[in-house]
Amino acid sequence: MSFRADFEELCRIGADPAGGWTRPAFSPAENAAHDWLRRKGRAAGLAVRSDAIGNTILRLGGEGPAILIGSHLDTVPNGGALDGALGVLAGLEVARRLAAEGAAGAPVEVIAFRDEEGRFGPFTGSRAMAGLHDPEALRNARAPEGESLSDAARAAGFAAVNAPRDWAEVALWLELHIEQGPVLEATGLPLGIVTSIAGQERLSVRFMGRADHAGTAPMHLRRDALAGAARFATGFRDLILAQGDPDLRGTIGVVKISPNQGNVVPATATLGLEIRATDGDALPGVRDAVEALAGAVAGEEGLELRLRRLWSDRPVPMDARLRRVLGDAAATLGVPALALPSGANHDTGIIGRIVPAAMLFVPSTGGRSHCPEEATPVEQIEAAIDVLHLAVQRLRGAPS
Secondary structure, eight states: OOHHHHHHHHTTSSBOTTSSBOOOTTSHHHHHHHHHHHHHHHHTTOEEEEOTTOOEEEEEOOSSSEEEEEEEOOOOTTBOSSTTHHHHHHHHHHHHHHHHHTOOOSOEEEEEESOSSOSSSTTHHHHHHTTOSOHHHHHHOBOTTSOBHHHHHHHTTOOSSOOOOOGGGEEEEEEEEEOOSSHHHHHTOSEEEEEEEOEEEEEEEEEEOOOOBTTTSOGGGOOOHHHHHHHHHHHHHHHHHHTOOTTOEEEEEEEEEESOOTTBOOSEEEEEEEEEESOTTTHHHHHHHHHHHHHHHHHHHTOEEEEEEEEEEOOEEOOHHHHHHHHHHHHHTTOOEEEEEESSOOHHHHHTTTSOEEEEEEOOGGGOOSSTTOOOOHHHHHHHHHHHHHHHHHHTTOOO
């Protein structure tokens, strides 16, 4: 077997008639994908197990702490075929090659985490393996459509629990992923070596004014919540750009107004925003500046303001030694590589807080991801798997 054959087989699971692939966490499609992976692992001579929450683990035996490679098999609705799955298939291919070579060395595990996409919450599977969940919150977690994680996990033969492992038995973590952005394709380079996973600040900003009749309330007497929100949105974008940091991102992705009626001045406008940066020291300052901007706009518009900090997560730098090993492997194989940060978070962002970690990126055609058009030339994928294979050979102490 090979990556191409594995990929074709996996693409038959969760293909959506509406387009793309739909394998929500703990759905029949995601369960089938994990069943498929377990069968492939046994066929490759690997030991196969699942932990308490349903993460799938394939193991090639050896001596000493293990090298972990992996990602996830779930998708967003009508998503792409590569996001997550590529990292699992690459790990499977590397483990299969190492098993065929028969050389001694450190153990290698291929891990497919559950629910990276967050149907029941962000990084459900990797956070469970890291032991990070509040047990009660995990038991009570529900998908947007109402299904509980407890019921979904139980139906698949697992439980909504933390599944911590002994991290003293783990040497490092590696993940191959599509970039999900346009940088590599724009540079014409086939491989990226990730420097850091961006940290995040997420805020809810609510402007509260007064609902009035759209025809009778004079413009200068209004307390229009949406007008304030619009001023803030423009100022927010300008503030982010003014920082002069090419790796800083600011996005307002949620806008809700009430009463949301054509002949009524909006009484409330709620914005959900996030700030991402690879400079962890800069993030709090940018957040504070954004909050100050919201306060200034509210005061000038005669609005009340309610701010909530929803999420704060520092950047996760990739391990310098592992980056060198990956870079040396790429150079040995003649694969040009670019050092770049990851604006998106990944399971690596969870595991990389516990053990040394590194990531490889392959280009995303058109910068597209989380959509049916998600694609990467197979030759670039195979070159990246070759780099990963050589790096793991060297890391496990086996001859290359």
